[in-house]
Amino acid sequence: MLSIPVYADIQQAHQLIQQYAHRTPVMSSISINKIVGADLYFKCENLQKVGAFKFRGACNAVFSLSEEDAAKGVGTHSSGNHAAALALAAKMRGIAAHIVMPINSPEIKKKAVAGYGANITFCQPTLQAREGTLAQVIAETGATEVHPYNNFHVIAGQGTAAKELIEDKGGFDVIMAPVGGGGLLSGTAISTRHLLPNCLVIAAEPDGADDAFRSFHSKKLVPSIQPKTIADGLLTSLGDRNFAIIMDKVDDIVTVSEESIVAAMRLIWERMKIIIEPSSAVPLAAILEKKVKVKGRKVGIILSGGNLDLGSLPF
Amino acid sequence: MLSIPVYADIQQAHQLIQQYAHRTPVMSSISINKIVGADLYFKCENLQKVGAFKFRGACNAVFSLSEEDAAKGVGTHSSGNHAAALALAAKMRGIAAHIVMPINSPEIKKKAVAGYGANITFCQPTLQAREGTLAQVIAETGATEVHPYNNFHVIAGQGTAAKELIEDKGGFDVIMAPVGGGGLLSGTAISTRHLLPNCLVIAAEPDGADDAFRSFHSKKLVPSIQPKTIADGLLTSLGDRNFAIIMDKVDDIVTVSEESIVAAMRLIWERMKIIIEPSSAVPLAAILEKKVKVKGRKVGIILSGGNLDLGSLPF
Numbered sequence: 001m002l003s004i005p006v007y008a009d010i011q012q013a014h015q016l017i018q019q020y021a022h023r024t025p026v027m028s029s030i031s032i033n034k035i036v037g038a039d040l041y042f043k044c045e046n047l048q049k050v051g052a053f054k055f056r057g058a059c060n061a062v063f064s065l066s067e068e069d070a071a072k073g074v075g076t077h078s079s080g081n082h083a084a085a086l087a088l089a090a091k092m093r094g095i096a097a098h099i100v101m102p103i104n105s106p107e108i109k110k111k112a113v114a115g116y117g118a119n120i121t122f123c124q125p126t127l128q129a130r131e132g133t134l135a136q137v138i139a140e141t142g143a144t145e146v147h148p149y150n151n152f153h154v155i156a157g158q159g160t161a162a163k164e165l166i167e168d169k170g171g172f173d174v175i176m177a178p179v180g181g182g183g184l185l186s187g188t189a190i191s192t193r194h195l196l197p198n199c200l201v202i203a204a205e206p207d208g209a210d211d212a213f214r215s216f217h218s219k220k221l222v223p224s225i226q227p228k229t230i231a232d233g234l235l236t237s238l239g240d241r242n243f244a245i246i247m248d249k250v251d252d253i254v255t256v257s258e259e260s261i262v263a264a265m266r267l268i269w270e271r272m273k274i275i276i277e278p279s280s281a282v283p284l285a286a287i288l289e290k291k292v293k294v295k296g297r298k299v300g301i302i303l304s305g306g307n308l309d310l311g312s313l314p315f
Numbered sequence: 316m317l318s319i320p321v322y323a324d325i326q327q328a329h330q331l332i333q334q335y336a337h338r339t340p341v342m343s344s345i346s347i348n349k350i351v352g353a354d355l356y357f358k359c360e361n362l363q364k365v366g367a368f369k370f371r372g373a374c375n376a377v378f379s380l381s382e383e384d385a386a387k388g389v390g391t392h393s394s395g396n397h398a399a400a401l402a403l404a405a406k407m408r409g410i411a412a413h414i415v416m417p418i419n420s421p422e423i424k425k426k427a428v429a430g431y432g433a434n435i436t437f438c439q440p441t442l443q444a445r446e447g448t449l450a451q452v453i454a455e456t457g458a459t460e461v462h463p464y465n466n467f468h469v470i471a472g473q474g475t476a477a478k479e480l481i482e483d484k485g486g487f488d489v490i491m492a493p494v495g496g497g498g499l500l501s502g503t504a505i506s507t508r509h510l511l512p513n514c515l516v517i518a519a520e521p522d523g524a525d526d527a528f529r530s531f532h533s534k535k536l537v538p539s540i541q542p543k544t545i546a547d548g549l550l551t552s553l554g555d556r557n558f559a560i561i562m563d564k565v566d567d568i569v570t571v572s573e574e575s576i577v578a579a580m581r582l583i584w585e586r587m588k589i590i591i592e593p594s595s596a597v598p599l600a601a602i603l604e605k606k607v608k609v610k611g612r613k614v615g616i617i618l619s620g621g622n623l624d625l626g627s628l629p630f
Contacts, residue, residue, distance in 0.1 A: 025340065046588045266625060273361045273621035275588040306588035310581060310630055 002241050003152050007194035010159035010187065013060040017157060020059050020092055024048050024161075026168050029271045036287050038294035041172075042268075043165040046276050046306030050084040050112075052233075053161050053184055053304050054148070058085035060157030061146040062093050070095050072142035077123075077130040079105040080233065081305055082148035087116035098143050100134045108309070149183030150239025159187030165300050166195045173297035176283035178304055179203040179212040179253060180234035182242025188302060189249035200251045204286035206231045207255045212238050216246060216253040230258055230314060233279035233304060254292060260285035262314045268303075277308040317556050318467050322509035325474035325502065328375040332472060335374050335407055339363050339476075341483050344586045351602050353609035356487075357583075358480040361591050361621025365399045365427075367548075368476050368499055368619050369463070373400035375472030376461040377408050385410050387457035392438075392445040394420040395548065396620055397463035402431035413458050415449045423624070464498030465554025474502030480615050481510045488612035491598035493619055494518040494527040494568060495549035497557025503617060504564035515566045519601035521546045522570045527553050531561060531568040545573055545629060548594035548619060569607060575600035577629045583618075592623040 024044045033039055045053035062074055073096030076086050083099045090097035097118040101110060102125035113120060123133040138145055146154065161184070162175060175192045179185040189201045205212050209227035215238055224237040238246070246253075265281035267288075268274065280303040286292050287299070339359045348354055360368035377389055388411030391401050398414045405412035412433040416425060417440035428435060438448040453460055461469065476499070477490060490507045494500040504516045520527050524542035530553055539552040553561070561568075580596035582603075583589065595618040601607050602614070 051588060269590055269625055273366060273590040275584055275590060310584055310628075313625075313628065315625055 002244055004241060004245055005152055005156040005159070005190060007190055009152070009156040010163055010191055013153070013156040014160045014163060016063045017056060017059040017160065020063070020089070021056050022048055023164055026165060027272055027274070031271045032267060036294060038287070038296065039298045041165065041169050041298070041300050042272070043161055043300065043302045044274065045161055046274060046280060046303050050081060050088055051305050051307045052081035052085065053158055053302065054081040054085035055088065056160050057151070057154030057157035057183055057187070058082060058146065059089040059092070061151060061153040062086070062089040062095070064153045065144060069144050072144070073098055074146050075099070075134060075138050075141070075143040076146050076148060077101070077134045078148055079109060081307060083109070083118070084112045084116060086146055087113050087118035091117050096141070096143065098137045098141060100130055100137060102130065106309070147239070149181030149236070150241050152241070154183050155187045155190070155241065155245070157187070158184045159191040161302055162188040162191040162300070163195070165302070166191065169300065171298065172196060172199045172300045174200045174202055174292065174294060175300040176202050176204060176286070176292070177302040178231070178234055178279050178282040179205050180279065181236040182212060182238045182246055184302065184304060185250065186242040186245035189245055193249045201249060202251055202292055203253045204282040204291070205253060205255050206234055206261060206282060207257055209234050210255045212246070213253045213255050215243060216250070219247065229261070231261055231279040231282055233277060234282065254286050256282060256285040256289050256291065260289050264288055266315055275306045276303050277305050280304045280306070317559055319556060319560060320467055320471040320474070320505060322505055324467070324471040325478055325506055328468070328471040329475045329478060331378045332371055332374040332475065335378070335404070336371050337363055338479055341480060342587055342589070346586045347582060351609060353602070353611065354613045356480065356484050356613070356615050357587070358476055358615065358617045359589065360476055361589060361595060361618050363620075365396060365403055366620050366622045367396035367400065368473055368617065369396040369400035370403065371475050372466070372469035372472035372498055372502070373397060373461065374404040374407070376466060376468040377401070377404040377410070379468045380459060384459050387459065388413055389461050390414070390449055390453050390456070390458040391461050391463065392416070392449045393463055394424060396622060398424070398428045398433070399431060401461055402428050402433035406432050411456070411458065413452045413456055415445055415452060417445065421624070462554070464496030464551070465556050467556070469498050470502045470505070470556065470560070472502070473499045474506040476617055477503040477506040477615070478510070480617070481506065484615065486613065487511060487514045487615045489515045489517055489607065489609060490615040491517050491519060491601070491607070492617040493546070493549055493594050493597040494520050495594065496551040497527060497553045497561055499617065499619060500565065501557040501560035504560055508564045516564060517566055517607055518568045519597040519606070520568060520570050521549055521576060521597060522572055524549050525570045527561070528568045528570045530558060531565070534562065544576070546576055546594040546597055548592060549597065569601050571597060571600040571604050571606065575604050579603055581630055590621045591618050592620050595619045595621070
């Protein structure tokens with residue numbers, strides 16, 4: 001039986017992390033609202049520490065550890081936002097973070113993780129090498145593994161973003177999030193279902209990485225096979241804990257084209273003057289593609305992060 | 316004798332425009348602070364209506380008109396942010412805006428101004444044609460001309476940004492703004508000198524458009540001659556009203572290279588996840604070039620706007 005967080009766990013997470021994480025602003029745009037004919041409220045996790053919602057979950061995982069476990073540090077394998085988030089959370093608690101990174105990770109990400117003082121172990125860029133190397137590091141150090149999304153405390157931490165959004169802006173008809181591994185979506189669904197039982201929870205995913213869409217509609221967890229999308233935060237396959245929560249609490253998952261992702265990203269950059277990464281643009285892309293009925297509705301959208309290489313933009 | 320606003324005029328402007336203009340947020344970045352060794356607070360006028368501080372001045376000019384004058388509308392010649400700002404302010408008051416635009420203005424700017432319901436008259440792209448066409452439009456309509464910076468109410472309106480910054484974040488050692496025509500800088504100087512008599516007011520300007528620098532240091536108003544810079548909001552020459560205020564209240568004007576402007580712009584995009592136009596990056600460029608002593612100091616910086624063509628970025 002998988003242990004799955006309930007709303008009380010999200011409340012507890014919020015209590016724990018609020019002194020470390022930003023309560024990010026919620027923004028809206030009159031001109032985007034005009035284009036889509038709805039009232040959209042964007043929860044700006046691109047303005048969160050390390051530039052992504054991932055800091056919430058990592059922070060909750062780190063600060064939930066007993067003193068004894070914490071003393072042995074935390075570990076994960078990641079080349080992305082979770083690695084930086086875990087490294088920073090560990091630094092804040094004054095404990096070690098052991099991060100296994102593929103040797104071909106972008107220099108900028110290696111630097112970011114190193115900059116937070118993590119112990120980095122490089123490995124070959126295969127899942128097998130990543131998992132094997134992490135197992136070895138954990139055997140040596142006794143560190144607690146913090147999985148980027150298929151983890152009780154991580155899911156509870158990610159759910160605090162939707163909790164804040166609803167606390168700050170009241171009732172919603174629809175709340176949307178992108179879905180990759182499902183950490184953000186499952187946390188969002190737990191908070192929303194509890195606070196707004198009648199609000200729809202809808203996720204959006206790229207056509208080129210549609211494992212959550214296929215899993216949701218076939219009711220069977222299927223992995224991502226050779227996913228390909230500009231939304232590089234959404235390449236991972238759903239976790240089983242995440243899948244269980246999603247099947248229970250999410251109303252729909254829809255997919256969008258790469259062109260729509262780029263168009264939605266550009267629209268947010270141009271009209272809202274904020275930097276979001278492609279993954280963040282996926283829910284608005286679904287609205288632009290009319291995959292979600294929003295006319296006249298009040299819609300909350302979680303902008304997952306703002307980390308991307310400004311040197312290779314799609315426009 | 317030029318009529319020049321005092322702080323009471325800025326207070327009055329603030330009273331008048333606060334129901335129309337955003338009280339924009341003030342943001343800061345731990346990582347940029349580490350790089351420069353100072354506490355920087357950025358006043359985000361890129362998040363202002365029409366994406367620039369210009370809305371403050373235009374709004375004050377429009378709402379300061381008597382009913383009788385207002386009925387005849389307002390007019391200006393501009394291809395930039397001021398045109399959009401004046402058009403929106405006029406629309407909010409329900410009066411006509413007559414905008415003279417050079418025929419070669421970017422399509423996106425023509426559309427933006429037309430989108431606010433302004434009456435656009437196109438002219439040849441010379442200063443003579445712009446002024447001549449505007450004079451004719453004003454003769455025909457009786458509209459009040461609202462100059463983009465050399466205007467009493469515009470200066471008072473622009474001063475409300477620094478007023479809010481100081482109200483929100485308390486004392487500062489230095490307050491910085493970019494300088495083009497001098498509307499923002501002169502308003503900023505009036506507010507800062509009044510509220511924080513000991514705070515330095517320092518402006519930054521591109522090397523390639525250094526008329527304010529030359530005017531300030533020679534104590535003689537000299538015009539911009541064939542200015543060339545990526546900071547397209549700073550190409551204009553100082554107004555005489557603006558120059559008088561600047562000579563009286565500004566502590567220093569420094570210049571920066573194009574490379575520094577691009578580097579500072581990229582730094583703000585990457586670390587703060589907000590879109591700013593090149594003009595906004597000029598003060599931080601001056602800090603990066605060590606043209607301004609900021610070590611250990613608390614520095615306020617006005618980010619002037621966020622309007623630029625995402626299709627032709629310098630990185």
